[in-house]
Amino acid sequence: MEQQKVIIIGAGISGLAAAFYIKKRKPEAKVTVLEASGRIGGKIKTVRRDGFVIECGPEGYMARKPALTNLINDIGLGDQLVHSGTGTYYIYVNHQLRKMPAGSVMGIPTKLLPMVTTGLVSPWGKLRAALDLLIPHVYRDKDISLKEFFERRLGSELVTNMIEPLLSGIYSGNLADMSLEATLPQFAAIEKKHRSLILGMKSIQPPKQAGTPKKRSGQFLSLSCGLDVLTEKLASYADEIRLNTPVAHVAPRSVTLEDGTVMNADAIILATSPKQFGPLLDFSEAWSLTNDKRTSTASVAFAFNKNEVEPIDGTGYVVSRKEGLTITACSFMDRKWSYAAPENGTLIRTYVGTADNASIVEESDEVIEKKALADLRKIGNIGTPLFSVITRQIDTMPQYTVNHNQRVQAFEDALEKMSGVYACGAMLHGVGLPDCVDTAMHVAEKAAKALTDEERTQTNSKR
Ligand SMILES: Cc1cc2nc3c(=O)[nH]c(=O)nc-3n(C[C@H](O)[C@H](O)[C@H](O)COP(=O)(O)OP(=O)(O)OC[C@H]3O[C@@H](n4cnc5c(N)ncnc54)[C@H](O)[C@@H]3O)c2cc1C
Structure with missing residues (x-):
């Protein structure tokens, strides 16, 4: 039987993790990664100069999501894992650096005393935030914006002075556009279960994780060797990486490069930046993701x-x-x-x-x-x-704008009809590195299973 071929489009963390997981499941398949730019890593880029190690894209990832830690351990880089140092975090507001009140998680208070004493919010703003303890459910299984959700629960002053600067720092988006269900589903879940965010946040303890260093400090993990070592190592699992090779179009079992070359494959995994899904796949649900805000x-x-x-x-x-x-x-x-x-x-x-x-x-x-x-x-x-x-x-x-999850579901349903074509990447189920790895792993497993099923069918038909 001919060797099965897999093409992965995009050599960011998503594409490279997909390459690793395909090879793990199907070592005999030939995995080729096509990358438009002249380097691997996508948004991950580490510059080393005069003793400085400078992460130009992501600097680390949330420890409580295990997918990336598992991958790092799988490829033998576990000994390079480090927790971030902890320390006070500030907000610059009213021309002054003010301490983020102790116990606040993403700007949401979980301890009352530090909130009572903080100068970040006026007495009225504090009273308004405390109404969260009494206010009925705001989220009712229908997506709303982060701004509407947090303002209705905690009041606009807390949102302007604490939550908005933090969240727009992390997501660089506008809270009025951003989807609660897609960006911070954990808060929708907390409100659903506990009604009050302040009470619900208290009950959350990050789960213990196997394989992470024993000494705990910050909630963020990274690699002391630089994150580009992760992407370099992952790239070594692919059979072939072609740089400066932009893909122009994807069809079942073939991709067309920008220079017109057609390459055939048994499985194709898209792991490009968000704006590429529409042009590459050219169906309406893919365009609706491409046309969303960035x-x-x-x-x-x-x-x-x-x-x-x-x-x-x-x-x-x-x-x-x-x-x-x-x-x-x-x-x-x-x-x-x-x-x-x-x-x-x-x-x-x-x-x-x-x-x-x-x-x-x-x-x-x-x-x-x-x-x-x-x-x-x-x-x-x-x-x-x-x-x-x-x-x-x-x-x-x-930007995951309101109803993002519904658009992704419609896209994935439509993609099912393109046999042998799969998609992962930060556009879909989370922008964090662990989310990208998790999505890539699931997609790679699905593709690997389909390749195995196809192999069996061909072997049986020859008998
Ligand atoms: C400044 C910054 C800081 C961040 N900080 C953090 C952080 O601390 N922690 C965290 O968890 N996340 C962070 N993120 C988010 C995280 O880095 C990204 O969501 C993640 O790296 C995206 O990976 P990806 O592989 O899905 O996409 P990308 O890294 O964008 O890779 C996509 C690749 O596809 C290629 N490509 C595009 N079109 C084509 C085509 N037509 N043909 C072939 N190749 C193509 C691109 O050139 C690119 O290499 C940060 C992001 C940025 C930008």
Whole structure:
């Protein structure tokens, strides 16, 4: 029997994890990864310079989701896993850095005393937030925006001063557009079970995870060798990786490259950026995902000599939008990850660009760098950087807008009709690295099972 062929489109974490899981299930199949750009990794990119280890895309991942930790252990990188350092987290609001109240999770209070004493919210705002204890259900199995959900439960002041800066820092989206069910399903579930968010959040304890380092600190994990080592290692499981090979069209059992070459395969897995699904598949449900909102952001990492930066007791801060600054957040990377800077260095990473103000991302490196540095200096005592690294994500950050899950379901139902074609990636079931790996694993297992079934059918028909 001829060797079965699998084509994977996109060499980000999703495509490379899919390649690993296909090879794990079907080592005899030939797996080829086609990548449009000249490098593997997609949004994962690590720059090493003068002793600094600079993550230009994701820096780590949530420890409570096991898929990526399992994968890292499977490929033998478990000894490189590190927990982030912990420390105070701040919000810059009313021209001041204010501590995030202890016990707040994504800006949602779970402890009353720190909330009573915080200067982040006025007395009226605190009273309004406490009404969460009494308010009836807001989510009734019908998707609503994060803004509507949190404002109705906790009031607009808490949302503006605490929740919005944090969530838009993480998702770089507009809370008024973002889907509760798709972006933060855990909050919909908590409200469903406990009604009050404040009471419900108290009951959550992160599950213990096998294979993670014993010493616990931050809830975030990363690899001390740099995240690009993960993608390099995963890439080594594929039989072939073709860079600078953009795919133009996908049909059952064949893909057409931009240069017109047609390649045949028994299974095809799409793992591209969100905006590619429509053009590649060209059916209406795929276009509806492509036509959903995306944002553009950039991050600027500044490397300093330690004595150029007045230390603050914390790991970083987010900036409230009403401050009118260019930067939306700032991380003291070597406070979180000791390997990020040499002993005498400090690495500060800032983020610019929001759903409402993406134009800054189009500015020149010089302008972005100048504005980001000026903002840092408004907030802290910051000297002259040794160098900086700017990374742009233009129109590639998916926004899960209201009813996203329904659109994904319709897309997946329609895709079922394209025999042997599968899809994964950050567009579908979560943008976090563990979500991408989880989706890739399920899709790869489905594809591997279909290949095995096909093999059996062919063997039986020959008998
Ligand atoms: C700045 C930033 C910070 C982040 N921080 C975190 C974090 O700390 N933790 C976390 O969990 N997540 C984080 N995320 C999210 C996470 O990094 C992404 O969701 C994830 O990396 C997406 O992986 P992917 O493989 O699905 O897509 P991508 O990484 O976008 O890969 C898709 C690949 O497909 C290729 N491609 C596109 N079109 C074609 C085509 N036609 N033919 C062939 N190839 C094609 C692209 O070139 C690309 O290489 C962050 C994202 C960004 C941008």
